[in-house]
Amino acid sequence: MKLKTLFLTLLMALSGLVYAQKTEKETDFALAFNDYCASLTDSLYTYGTAWGQAFGEAYESNNFAQLTKHSNKIFSFIEKSQKDLIKRKVNPDMEDLKLAVLDFLAFEKAMIQEAFKPFEQFTDKTSDETIKAQLDLLTSKTAQEEKVLTAVRAEQEKVAQLYDFTMEAYNGE
Numbered sequence: 001m002k003l004k005t006l007f008l009t010l011l012m013a014l015s016g017l018v019y020a021q022k023t024e025k026e027t028d029f030a031l032a033f034n035d036y037c038a039s040l041t042d043s044l045y046t047y048g049t050a051w052g053q054a055f056g057e058a059y060e061s062n063n064f065a066q067l068t069k070h071s072n073k074i075f076s077f078i079e080k081s082q083k084d085l086i087k088r089k090v091n092p093d094m095e096d097l098k099l100a101v102l103d104f105l106a107f108e109k110a111m112i113q114e115a116f117k118p119f120e121q122f123t124d125k126t127s128d129e130t131i132k133a134q135l136d137l138l139t140s141k142t143a144q145e146e147k148v149l150t151a152v153r154a155e156q157e158k159v160a161q162l163y164d165f166t167m168e169a170y171n172g173e
Helices: 002-020 024-061 064-087 092-121 128-163
Strands: none
Touching: 024 064, 024 092, 024 128, 064 092, 092 128
8 A cells, every 4th residue: 555655746746847847848738828927918008108198188289189199099909809819729738827917908908098099079168077087087097007917917927937047137117
């Protein structure tokens, strides 16, 4: 009986060791997927920055219609990215990262609809109170965005640890 227990323990330990060692091809695949996910968040940051700059100009000129091209571009990017990511095949141990990025994209899509798009209807006749209320909503959504991004980064770290690659330090952008 003791020999059987020892054999089973040894077998389980070896299978864990074999499972823990990832091939270079598996690591490259995981790293490529991680880079793809990072490129989505980086692109959205770039698009959001461009929208913010356009917003500053729109606010000064009371020409909020100029924001439409920026928000439409972001919205289209999100929809394309969602479709591409849904179709993308990943290893089962990368599925949580995929879902976290899909959650992030869904959050961003809702943010565009609820916080960005309403500004486009504003004119020089829109009250300061209405603009302030929409700015407050935008600020609130932006604060919530960090929580969703933190979930993505946590899943990226798990994949990096599992596949033994190093994540670049997050710089807070």
